[in-house]
Amino acid sequence: MKATKIYLSLLVGLICSTTVISQTQRFEVGIVAGLNFSALKGEDLTDYAVIILNLV
Secondary structure: OHHHHHHHHHHHHHHHHOOOHHHOOOOOOOEEEEEEEEEOOOOHHHEEEEEEEEEO
């Protein structure tokens, strides 16, 4: 019984590790975008928002 569980877990691991079409890389570069809101002193006059763009 114990050997069957080991073989079954190895089989599942091998099946899950194979490359499927949905996991292939389609693009070389991607864009990550986000917003950053900050308050310097806790007052409304010193609050600011920044847009962040990164190429990955």
